[in-house]
Amino acid sequence: MTTTGGARLVDGYALVVFDLDGVIYLVDRPIPGAVEAVSQLHADGQAVAYATNNASRRSSEVADLLTGMGIAARPEEVLTSAAAAAQLLRERYPEGSQILVVGAEALRAEIRAAGLTPVTRADDGPVAVVQGYGPQVGWTDLAEAAVAVRGGATWVATNTDRTLPSGRGPLPGNGALVAAVRTSLGRGPDVIVGKPAPELFAAAARRVPAGRALVVGDRLDTDIEGAVRAGLDSLLVLTGVSDVAELLAAPPQRRPTYVSVDLAGLFEPEAVVRVPGPMEAGGWSAAVRDGRLELSGAGRTLGALPVLCTAAWSTAQPSPVRAASSAAERALATFGLLSD
Incomplete structure (x- = not known):
């Protein structure tokens, strides 16, 4: 199951708001494909912003860091928890x-x-x-x-x-x-300023018409929950902290709209899925049997995620996962989900 109608995900939004650590870079090195992805957005005339909980750099320093990596960025595009905290205290x-x-x-x-x-x-x-x-x-x-x-x-x-x-x-x-x-x-x-508090994302989203901002993050407990609390769609990329096991165990307030392995999901319909999905889709099916989450069938590996999320989120407690077919076993291995 891909996004609606095979269109590029990014084309449905007026602004893409990126987390930084785990999405654009790790410490001071760009994540593979990140420079190319943001460059493509710039070439398409797409508005971008960056929202980071890291309070160790000012907006201008973050912009300089990004520019040094090959991503042209302006300080006004960067929202930091440090600046937001200072503003709150000044008020x-x-x-x-x-x-x-x-x-x-x-x-x-x-x-x-x-x-x-x-x-x-x-x-x-x-x-x-x-x-x-x-x-x-x-x-x-x-x-x-x-x-x-x-x-x-x-x-x-x-x-x-x-x-x-x-x-x-x-x-x-x-x-x-x-x-x-x-x-x-x-x-x-007394006060926690950064994500998952919604203000960083809400401040970015106020720059475009309501509901037309997409949050891209790697953490369910900050980026995705912050997007949910801000009322915005979100894309979880698997290049940072949160993995598929955490995704399947996520409570409602930490569930993304979309999932992709990396930022290619912004542009390639086959590289992103919407979650949850039907119980059966793309050749896959999933169900909870005898207290275990079971994946069966065969299809595109990423396409197994929507049916897995649907089955996992239908239960009150996280369930161990097992494969009911050789293709399912390979998919679960790719997701790091194989259990004894």
């Missing part, structure tokens, strides 16, 4: 207010640009703590944040991503650092 507190910053220099720069004063110690009397990912964040930074929040400061997290993708696999993200402070305080942040 809440008077100019010059002291904000304890836990994170990278980019987050401090956004706080300064918003007319606020970044500080590093709880003894400075900050009205708020803003916490974002930074590779140099250490115990002392987390301790100062805990003391300030316990003393009455508002606690704002740019995001709570448990991990961030890398060439060596998932690494601890800002959510892991937030969890350390949460453990010491016995409570979570």
Whole structure:
């Protein structure tokens, strides 16, 4: 089962909003095919935007990074959780207010640009703590944040991503650092700015007519849930964090509109599927039997995903998966789903 009528997926939207880590690049290297995909969108006159939870770079720095990879990008096309957090704090507190910053220099720069004063110690009397990912964040930074929040400061997290993708696999993200402070305080942040909160995507979508923005992400718990909460269609690509096993176990608020292996799904009808689909389609069928999700039949490998999602999402609990045909076994192996 492909998208409607064999048309290019991208042609149904006025704006494509990309996540960055795991979709466009891993750390500082472009994902294969990403440069070509965005270049094709530019050549077609398609509007694009980028929404990232990573608070370690400013919008201009992200645009420069993308441009250096061969993707022409402007700062105004980039929405970061760091800038959104700074804007939120500027709306809440008077100019010059002291904000304890836990994170990278980019987050401090956004706080300064918003007319606020970044500080590093709880003894400075900050009205708020803003916490974002930074590779140099250490115990002392987390301790100062805990003391300030316990003393009455508002606690704002740019995001709570448990991990961030890398060439060596998932690494601890800002959510892991937030969890350390949460453990010491016995409570979570007062405000979480980034995905899955909908504002980054909603801000991008306001640039085009309602409902005509497509979110492209690699994480069900941030990108896809954020799109659902913003009321936007989404495309899950399997180049980053979330895999097919996580997709089949996804609750309703984390279910994408479409799935593709990579960004080729934007342009090639055979490289993308809409989920869920019928219980039988494209030569495949799936059902839950004896507490196990069973795939049978034969067809295009990616075409098995809609029927698998339909069967899996019809049950209250995730089910182990088994193959009922040799073609199904090969498809499940491709998806990393083979079980004993």
